[in-house]
Amino acid sequence: MSKIIAVANQKGGVGKTTTAVNLGACLSTLGRKVLIVDIDPQGNTTSGIGISKADVEYCIYDILINDVHPKQAIVETGLPNLKMIPATIQLAGAEIELVPTISREIRLKKSLGLIRNEFDYILIDCPPSLGLLTINSLTAADSVLIPIQCEFYALEGLSQLLNTIRLVQKHLNTSLQIEGVLLTMFDARTNLGIQVIEEVKKYFQQKVYQTVIPRNVRLSEAPSHGQSIITYDPKSKGAEVYLELAKEVLTYEQAAR
Numbered sequence: 001m002s003k004i005i006a007v008a009n010q011k012g013g014v015g016k017t018t019t020a021v022n023l024g025a026c027l028s029t030l031g032r033k034v035l036i037v038d039i040d041p042q043g044n045t046t047s048g049i050g051i052s053k054a055d056v057e058y059c060i061y062d063i064l065i066n067d068v069h070p071k072q073a074i075v076e077t078g079l080p081n082l083k084m085i086p087a088t089i090q091l092a093g094a095e096i097e098l099v100p101t102i103s104r105e106i107r108l109k110k111s112l113g114l115i116r117n118e119f120d121y122i123l124i125d126c127p128p129s130l131g132l133l134t135i136n137s138l139t140a141a142d143s144v145l146i147p148i149q150c151e152f153y154a155l156e157g158l159s160q161l162l163n164t165i166r167l168v169q170k171h172l173n174t175s176l177q178i179e180g181v182l183l184t185m186f187d188a189r190t191n192l193g194i195q196v197i198e199e200v201k202k203y204f205q206q207k208v209y210q211t212v213i214p215r216n217v218r219l220s221e222a223p224s225h226g227q228s229i230i231t232y233d234p235k236s237k238g239a240e241v242y243l244e245l246a247k248e249v250l251t252y253e254q255a256a257r
C-alpha cells in the first residue's frame with residue numbers, strides 16, 4: 001500500500017524542504033520506493049536533490065496545467081529508490097492559472113492517482129502559503145506532516161493551517177489525517193527550545209514525533225551540494241536524526257495496519 005504525505009506549514013523556513021528531501025532519502029535507504037513531489041515554485045527541493053532546473057523537460061506545472069502524464073515528469077535522483085517530480089519557476093503562475101479551471105483543487109490527486117501504486121511513499125513539499133497549490137497537496141494526501149521550528153513564535157499561524165486542514169477534510173478529502181508534528185532546528189543550549197517542545201506537545205499531544213531535529217550545519221550545507229544528508233555526510237547528526245525519523249514513520253505505519 002502506498003502513502004501520500006504532504007509536508008505543510010504556510011510559514012517559510014521551518015524545515016519543510018529539508019524534511020521532504022531527507023526523510024524521503026532516508027525512507028529510500030531503508031528500502032522503500034519513494035517519490036518526492038516539489039510543488040513549491042522556489043523549487044528548493046528540486047535543486048537540493050541535485051536536479052538542474054535548466055534540464056527539466058516537464059515539471060509539476062505541466063501536470064497541473066497542461067495535463068501531462070505524471071510518468072513523463074518523473075526524474076531520477078542519485079539514490080536508487082528515490083525519484084522526484086521537479087518544480088521550476090514556471091509554477092509561480094499556476095496559483096493564478098488554476099483559479100478558473102475545472103476541478104482546480106483535485107488536479108494533483110487525480111494525477112498522483114495514476115502512479116501512486118508504483119511507490120511506497122510519496123512526499124509532497126508544499127509552498128509557504130495556503131493557496132491552491134497547498135490545497136491540491138492536502139487533497140491529494142493521505143496525511144499531513146507539519147514541521148514546526150523551535151522558536152518563540154512556533155505556534156503562531158498554526159490555527160490557520162489547522163483550519164485549512166479542517167476545511168479540506170470537510171469538503172475535499174474526508175480521510176485526510178495528521179501524520180505527525182515534527183520539531184525542527186532545536187537548539188539544546190537555550191531554554192526556549194525546551195519550552196517550545198513542551199508547548200507543542202501540550203497542543204498536539206501524541207501526534208508529536210519523539211524524534212526532534214536539532215540545528216545541524218551539515219543539514220544546511222547539503223542542498224548546495226545537490227545532495228541529501230545521507231550521501232553528503234552519512235555520519236553527521238543530521239543524517240542520524242532523519243534516519244531515526246524515517247524509522248519512526250515506518251513504526252507508526254506498521255502499527256496502523
Ligand code: ADP
Nearest residue numbers: 012013014015016017018185214215216219220
Ligand atoms: P522551508 O521549506 O519550510 O521554507 P527549509 O527546509 O528550506 O524550510 O529550511 C530553511 C533554512 O534552514 C534552509 O536554509 C535550511 O538549509 C535550513 N535548515 C533547515 N533545517 C535545519 C536544521 N535542522 N539545521 C540547520 N539548518 C536547517
Ligand code: MG
Nearest residue numbers: 016017040044
Ligand atoms: Mg521549502
